[in-house]
Amino acid sequence: MPLPELADVVVAGGGHAGLCAAITAAEQGRQVYLLERAPAVMRGGNTRHTRNLRVMHDGPVAGLTGSYSEAEFWADLHRVTAGNTNEPLARLVIRESKPLLDWLENHGVHFQPSLRGTLNLSHSNAFFLGGGCALSNTLYQAAEQAGVQIVYECRVTSVSMEGHRCTHVSGQFEGADFTLAANAFVMCSGGFQANAAWMREAWGEAADNFLIRGTPYNEGDVLRALMQQGAATTGDPTQCHAVAIDARAPKYDGGIVSRLDCVPYSIVVNRQGERFYDEGEDFWPKRYAIWGRLVAAQPEQIGYAIIDSKVTEHFMPSVFPAITAESIPALAEQLELPIETLNTTVQQFNQAVQPGEYHPQQLDDCRTVGLTPNKTHWALPIDTPPFYAYPLRPGITFTYLGLMVDSTARVQLSDGNACTNLFAAGEIMAGNILGQGYCAGTGMTIGGVFGRIAGAQAACLPS
Amino acid sequence: MSAELIASTRATEEAERLLTICNACRYCEGYCPVFPAMTEHRSFDASTVYYLANLCHQCTACYHACQYKPPHQFDVNLPPVFSAIRAQTFAEFVWPAAAAPLFRHNGRFAAIVVTLTVVLLSLAMNLWTAPGTLASSHTGPGAFYAVLPHSWMAGIAGVIVLFGMASVLVSSIRFAHHCGLTRRHLLSPAHWRATITAVATLQYLGGGHGDGCHNEDTHNSNLRRHFHQFTMWGFGLCFLATATAAVYELWLGRLSPFPYFSLPVLFGTSGGVGLVIGTGGLLWLKRRAHPQALPQDASNLDNALLVQLMLVSVSGLLLLALRESSAMPWLLIIHLGLVYGFFVTLPFSKFVHGLYRTLALLRYGPGLLQQP
Ligand SMILES: Cc1cc2nc3c(=O)[nH]c(=O)nc-3n(C[C@H](O)[C@H](O)[C@H](O)COP(=O)(O)OP(=O)(O)OC[C@H]3O[C@@H](n4cnc5c(N)ncnc54)[C@H](O)[C@@H]3O)c2cc1C
Numbered sequence: 001m002p003l004p005e006l007a008d009v010v011v012a013g014g015g016h017a018g019l020c021a022a023i024t025a026a027e028q029g030r031q032v033y034l035l036e037r038a039p040a041v042m043r044g045g046n047t048r049h050t051r052n053l054r055v056m057h058d059g060p061v062a063g064l065t066g067s068y069s070e071a072e073f074w075a076d077l078h079r080v081t082a083g084n085t086n087e088p089l090a091r092l093v094i095r096e097s098k099p100l101l102d103w104l105e106n107h108g109v110h111f112q113p114s115l116r117g118t119l120n121l122s123h124s125n126a127f128f129l130g131g132g133c134a135l136s137n138t139l140y141q142a143a144e145q146a147g148v149q150i151v152y153e154c155r156v157t158s159v160s161m162e163g164h165r166c167t168h169v170s171g172q173f174e175g176a177d178f179t180l181a182a183n184a185f186v187m188c189s190g191g192f193q194a195n196a197a198w199m200r201e202a203w204g205e206a207a208d209n210f211l212i213r214g215t216p217y218n219e220g221d222v223l224r225a226l227m228q229q230g231a232a233t234t235g236d237p238t239q240c241h242a243v244a245i246d247a248r249a250p251k252y253d254g255g256i257v258s259r260l261d262c263v264p265y266s267i268v269v270n271r272q273g274e275r276f277y278d279e280g281e282d283f284w285p286k287r288y289a290i291w292g293r294l295v296a297a298q299p300e301q302i303g304y305a306i307i308d309s310k311v312t313e314h315f316m317p318s319v320f321p322a323i324t325a326e327s328i329p330a331l332a333e334q335l336e337l338p339i340e341t342l343n344t345t346v347q348q349f350n351q352a353v354q355p356g357e358y359h360p361q362q363l364d365d366c367r368t369v370g371l372t373p374n375k376t377h378w379a380l381p382i383d384t385p386p387f388y389a390y391p392l393r394p395g396i397t398f399t400y401l402g403l404m405v406d407s408t409a410r411v412q413l414s415d416g417n418a419c420t421n422l423f424a425a426g427e428i429m430a431g432n433i434l435g436q437g438y439c440a441g442t443g444m445t446i447g448g449v450f451g452r453i454a455g456a457q458a459a460c461l462p463s
Numbered sequence: 464m465s466a467e468l469i470a471s472t473r474a475t476e477e478a479e480r481l482l483t484i485c486n487a488c489r490y491c492e493g494y495c496p497v498f499p500a501m502t503e504h505r506s507f508d509a510s511t512v513y514y515l516a517n518l519c520h521q522c523t524a525c526y527h528a529c530q531y532k533p534p535h536q537f538d539v540n541l542p543p544v545f546s547a548i549r550a551q552t553f554a555e556f557v558w559p560a561a562a563a564p565l566f567r568h569n570g571r572f573a574a575i576v577v578t579l580t581v582v583l584l585s586l587a588m589n590l591w592t593a594p595g596t597l598a599s600s601h602t603g604p605g606a607f608y609a610v611l612p613h614s615w616m617a618g619i620a621g622v623i624v625l626f627g628m629a630s631v632l633v634s635s636i637r638f639a640h641h642c643g644l645t646r647r648h649l650l651s652p653a654h655w656r657a658t659i660t661a662v663a664t665l666q667y668l669g670g671g672h673g674d675g676c677h678n679e680d681t682h683n684s685n686l687r688r689h690f691h692q693f694t695m696w697g698f699g700l701c702f703l704a705t706a707t708a709a710v711y712e713l714w715l716g717r718l719s720p721f722p723y724f725s726l727p728v729l730f731g732t733s734g735g736v737g738l739v740i741g742t743g744g745l746l747w748l749k750r751r752a753h754p755q756a757l758p759q760d761a762s763n764l765d766n767a768l769l770v771q772l773m774l775v776s777v778s779g780l781l782l783l784a785l786r787e788s789s790a791m792p793w794l795l796i797i798h799l800g801l802v803y804g805f806f807v808t809l810p811f812s813k814f815v816h817g818l819y820r821t822l823a824l825l826r827y828g829p830g831l832l833q834q835p
Pocket residue numbers: 012013014015016017018035036037038043044045046047048049050051052053054154155156157188189190191213214215217218219220221222254255256396397398425426427428440441442443444445447
């Protein structure tokens with residue numbers, strides 16, 4: 001598809017946020033160009049890896065059970081961010097979440113009851129039938145129907161401003177440079193987690209050992225370009241959603257299947273063969289997001305979850321086979337850990353385990369005493385061969401450093417003014433709401449809500 | 464190992480690899496019974512893989528929905544792998560076992576058989592009928608038997624059909640046994656209820672939401688479901704036509720051809736028309752199918768069955784339309800040749816997928832999916 005010189009609305013990035021913005025603007029009669037960096041088969045950014053969004057609702061809809069009020073949603077968000085959130089924007093997201101759900105359904109997105117093994121989310125999170133890639137396919141179809149011009153393999157790398165107005169974007173398309181002017185711009189190109197150099201700037205060399213759970217295309221091109229143009233930002237570059245995933249996952253795009261759910265039933269040791277955190281602090285869905293940082297803080301950014309054959313059936317199967325041995329020393333040898341230390345760690349752990357009643361699905365009373373750190377739940381002696389290990393690395397979902405926006409999704413400048421015709425939605429501005437921490441499904445809700453707002457605002461600007 | 468066996472082992476291994484990925488993902492849980500059934504396992508032996516593959520009806524939704532589809536390095540593309548494994552189950556459990564290779568070049572096999580039955584029947588008729596019989600019109604009760612005596616017509620059909628029924632019965636039992644269907648499933652009213660509903664309405668071809676399957680791209684459409692329904696019910700009606708015709712002839716003493724508004728002709732006509740629409744539609748959809756998610760299969764299993772059903776029904780309808788004319792004898796011979804050919808190949812054709820799939824559904828039972 002050839003690019004024109006001028007469009008009504010340009011949307012950069014074709015994930016959930018960009019699609020919501022593009023469809024909304026096109027349905028209001030605007031001629032919209034959606035510029036997506038990836039080729040068509042890899043379109044949809046991190047959105048293709050998602051499974052649900054968090055929705056406030058007052059009765060069963062779209063596979064959701066019960067109800068989930070504004071107060072509950074707000075309490076959850078407030079708790080996970082430790083108050084590090086912009087309340088008016090957060091409440092806007094919460095209130096607009098149900099209309100977003102209806103809008104998605106009207107545009108052909110189907111939902112299903114919460115996936116098996118995720119019952120704790122059944123009243124708050126609506127699951128996409130087929131997952132985020134299916135959602136993205138459906139929205140691409142809706143975008144085509146609405147007349148959005150979709151341009152693949154088109155990378156936006158710079159943004160030109162005149163005062164508070166954005167005049168054009170430029171970058172590469174089909175091996176050549178392009179420049180595209182428009183009446184309004186919506187930036188939806190995600191965070192910068194896939195940009196190895198930027199991650200190293202923020203984290204030092206440790207970043208080289210991070211795995212990126214989602215798309216390799218979110219390198220923060222637009223974010224950086226706008227920062228250079230004086231856009232105000234929120235959050236610091238080390239804030240991100242990071243979980244512990246299987247170290248054998250690919251560097252990019254490993255997605256959901258590289259997660260490991262065995263940690264609460266294991267002991268986790270570092271490269272030196274020593275434990276470093278309470279593996280049984282809480283249910284895994286409530287803790288998995290702190291383990292990315294915990295592992296990132298260990299030498300060489302690696303950890304090893306070790307279990308014995310008693311507990312293998314108590315967690316979701318993982319995609320990579322466990323490393324297996326008949327004895328702890330043999331396991332240590334396979335993992336190339338110091339044999340003596342690992343043996344001692346396991347022995348000390350086993351001796352510290354207190355009698356209790358083991359309940360894999362409840363906060364039980366199986367714990368250790370006298371260890372630093374103790375394991376406070378699901379502590380059973382590791383004594384029944386074969387023994388199994390899963391290597392862990394930090395897996396980065398997305399970064400929070402983002403463009404500061406207002407409730408109209410307008411990008412704010414560091415001089416205190418708002419851009420007149422430049423909007424942002426999705427991961428690129430999620431940091432306004434997620435200053436830190438995370439609750440499952442908010443990424444897609446923020447992207448969809450702000451995408452729709454941005455699209456509507458962009459469409460109603462006089463040309 | 465023979466090339467065939469190596470290929471089949473690879474398909475099973477590939478399925479195990481893919482299912483391990485899917486089982487850690489589960490995003491496709493709502494599309495069809497494959498995924499809920501999968502979650503009951505942590506590892507996948509050949510018998511589980513056979514069971515799951517026969518639960519799959521190739522809607523390709525899970526290909527398009529997959530974030531790991533090629534070019535992703537995980538290279539997840541279930542529908543063609545399941546399709547290969549289904550073909551493998553047909554070959555593996557067929558009785559007699561010596562017929563297994565027939566599934567490999569199914570199109571060629573069907574073409575040879577049908578040509579043979581039509582040609583042999585024509586030659587035989589040319590030799591044995593009184594001169595002029597085949598060139599003139601015959602009307603009134605028993606007209607068909609003036610061309611080919613009733614005992615011959617029914618006798619040949621009886622032998623072929625009885626053999627076919629015995630074969631598919633034994634094959635099905637072998638498959639059922641291998642895919643883990645047990646007495647518990649067979650004795651459960653809930654399992655039968657769920658299976659009958661699923662088969663009668665082709666429930667799972669609704670795509671998990673009722674809007675239908677994918678074909679050439681990610682658009683949902685119930686066309687495939689409807690064409691499949693035309694085919695299935697068309698076949699059923701033709702079967703009914705034959706059964707009522709037998710009742711008329713054996714017990715009511717009325718000889719075919721029957722009047723246009725008699726039960727056998729009404730059933731046969733509507734069934735024939737249904738089959739033409741259904742098989743034609745399915746063949747048309749197949750030609751437009753997404754090349755990666757639904758690659759053309761080299762063995763032509765689908766095409767062989769669909770084209771045969773189409774030929775049988777078109778020739779049957781033509782015979783009906785022209786039965787008063789002098790073209791009748793040759794049309795009858797061709798139609799009978801095609802019908803005989805169809806029933807000879809039936810136990811060694813895609814036809815068995817209906818039985819295997821029903822048995823797999825019987826094992827699955829009400830499952831955990833509620834679908835519109
Ligand atoms: C494995 C995984 C699972 C997740 N699960 C969930 C979940 O279940 N629920 C939830 O709410 N959130 C989840 N998230 C987070 C969620 O993916 C994001 O919050 C959401 O997708 C953000 O949408 P977006 O449109 O802003 O970004 P994306 O979907 O990442 O889209 C950004 C798009 O911009 C394109 N792009 C990047 N740079 C450029 C450029 N320079 N020029 C043009 N285009 C560009 C990219 O190719 C991409 O298509 C998950 C994330 C991951 C990685």
